[in-house]
Amino acid sequence: MEATEIRQHFPTFEKELVDDIEEKSEVRSFTAGEQLMRTGQYFKSTMLIVEGLVKVYREDDQGNEFFMYYLQPGQACALSMVCAVKQETSQIMAKAVKDTEVISIPLAYMDEWMGKYKSWYHFVLETYRSRFEELLVTIDHIAFQAMDERLEFYLKKHVQTLGSKIIPISHQEIADELNSSREVISRLLKKMEQLGKVKLQRNSIEVIHLS
Amino acid sequence: MEATEIRQHFPTFEKELVDDIEEKSEVRSFTAGEQLMRTGQYFKSTMLIVEGLVKVYREDDQGNEFFMYYLQPGQACALSMVCAVKQETSQIMAKAVKDTEVISIPLAYMDEWMGKYKSWYHFVLETYRSRFEELLVTIDHIAFQAMDERLEFYLKKHVQTLGSKIIPISHQEIADELNSSREVISRLLKKMEQLGKVKLQRNSIEVIHLS
DNA sequence: GGAACAATGTGACAAAAGTCATAGACCAGG
DNA sequence: CCTGGTCTATGACTTTTGTCACATTGTTCC
Numbered sequence: 001m002e003a004t005e006i007r008q009h010f011p012t013f014e015k016e017l018v019d020d021i022e023e024k025s026e027v028r029s030f031t032a033g034e035q036l037m038r039t040g041q042y043f044k045s046t047m048l049i050v051e052g053l054v055k056v057y058r059e060d061d062q063g064n065e066f067f068m069y070y071l072q073p074g075q076a077c078a079l080s081m082v083c084a085v086k087q088e089t090s091q092i093m094a095k096a097v098k099d100t101e102v103i104s105i106p107l108a109y110m111d112e113w114m115g116k117y118k119s120w121y122h123f124v125l126e127t128y129r130s131r132f133e134e135l136l137v138t139i140d141h142i143a144f145q146a147m148d149e150r151l152e153f154y155l156k157k158h159v160q161t162l163g164s165k166i167i168p169i170s171h172q173e174i175a176d177e178l179n180s181s182r183e184v185i186s187r188l189l190k191k192m193e194q195l196g197k198v199k200l201q202r203n204s205i206e207v208i209h210l211s
Numbered sequence: 212m213e214a215t216e217i218r219q220h221f222p223t224f225e226k227e228l229v230d231d232i233e234e235k236s237e238v239r240s241f242t243a244g245e246q247l248m249r250t251g252q253y254f255k256s257t258m259l260i261v262e263g264l265v266k267v268y269r270e271d272d273q274g275n276e277f278f279m280y281y282l283q284p285g286q287a288c289a290l291s292m293v294c295a296v297k298q299e300t301s302q303i304m305a306k307a308v309k310d311t312e313v314i315s316i317p318l319a320y321m322d323e324w325m326g327k328y329k330s331w332y333h334f335v336l337e338t339y340r341s342r343f344e345e346l347l348v349t350i351d352h353i354a355f356q357a358m359d360e361r362l363e364f365y366l367k368k369h370v371q372t373l374g375s376k377i378i379p380i381s382h383q384e385i386a387d388e389l390n391s392s393r394e395v396i397s398r399l400l401k402k403m404e405q406l407g408k409v410k411l412q413r414n415s416i417e418v419i420h421l422s
Numbered sequence: 423g424g425a426a427c428a429a430t431g432t433g434a435c436a437a438a439a440g441t442c443a444t445a446g447a448c449c450a451g452g
Numbered sequence: 453c454c455t456g457g458t459c460t461a462t463g464a465c466t467t468t469t470g471t472c473a474c475a476t477t478g479t480t481c482c
Contacts, residue, residue, distance in 0.1 A: 202479085394460095
């Protein structure tokens with residue numbers, strides 16, 4: 001990985017850290033749809049997203065999957081960090097939405113750099129903090145909000161993250177990720193269309209205006 | 212705080228760290244019912260629980276509160292750590308259930324020790340990890356389980372944490388913490404009583420046998 | 423074009439949870 | 453031992469969500 005590219009996505013990193021990353025890390029690529037991480041897997045490295053987009057899910061024993069948050073360039077997977085240190089597994093699944101490039105950093109360096117580079121230390125803690133906050137927001141939504149509000153939030157988030165008003169997704173997929181059923185989502189979307197909030201096409205939803 | 216007491220609750224801490232804590236930290240006491248942390252508050256220190264029991268809630272804008280997890284002696288508040296570093300606030304509320312004693316560690320040392328003491332570094336990361344996992348379990352429950360299962364889990368957790376089969380709590384309080392309504396909780400509890408799972412008294416629930 | 427399949431639309435119904443109204447049970451303080 | 457307040461019980465009803473059945477509409481591929 002070239003230093004300039006690293007610096008571009010991780011501008012807070014000091015020069016020596018960037019050099020260290022350049023030297024000791026490994027770049028890995030995933031094509032859209034591929035899994036970066038599977039339930040029950042052990043981590044030997046932590047991953048920083050350089051390019052692309054990753055969707056992180058929670059999976060329960062019965063195979064229900066539940067959308068938690070996106071990872072974008074400049075971000076890292078908090079769980080891979082946290083599990084790496086303790087050599088534990090986690091019920092997390094991550095999937096590349098677009099073709100994705102990550103920097104894979106061996107566990108040993110991740111530890112070493114915590115003491116060596118202030119910017120790395122802050123990056124790691126900030127990663128924990130922000131993912132923690134995301135989870136809290138997620139909890140708020142499931143706990144306090146009705147399906148229609150959650151659906152609107154879901155669409156909003158996707159528009160934001162994809163940088164496009166058109167979300168290429170089926171009703172069934174949304175239902176799975178919100179842990180609901182296709183019919184319910186279809187009904188709510190139809191209602192939203194009648195209110196002029198979205199425009200429905202086959203396999204995609206165009207967001208017009210959300211409150 | 213005496214070194215022996217610190218070592219008792221935090222056995223992994225190395226000697227020098229315990230000495231540092233003894234010297235630089237401050238003990239704070241809270242009586243049952245008192246708040247350790249309020250929504251929107253800034254942290255200037257992080258807190259390790261030495262004695263007692265603390266309940267941690269999530270609060271949303273409208274004042275709904277939602278029970279997340281307990282903190283027991285030997286544990287620390289992940290959020291106070293994470294927010295301390297970035298000097299940010301969080302929508303978290305913590306309340307002492309029993310009379311509680313905490314070690315309050317100024318932000319500056321918390322940072323310094325991360326590089327200095329391996330045991331502190333691991334303690335902090337382990338705190339993040341375990342709280343993160345707790346949140347994931349919480350999400351599983353809200354997302355995938357019906358009220359009756361969540362109620363059983365709630366009771367089970369309380370029995371475990373309180374170390375007593377008798378939980379001193381009203382139906383209304385449970386309803387608030389599970390974000391439901393009193394009638395629903397009363398009905399479910401009644402059903403559980405008929406199944407011989409619990410015994411209901413005024414202001415307390417005796418757990419007989421949970422699946 | 424037509425078969426096969428995936429995605430969506432829709433009505434009818436069931437189940438779970440929330441709301442409302444009301445009543446009884448229990449408790450503490452005067 | 454009354455009284456006001458809190459806690460619990462319960463029936464009736466509404467709303468939301470989930471489920472089932474089936475129709476319709478696109479899409480793909482021969």
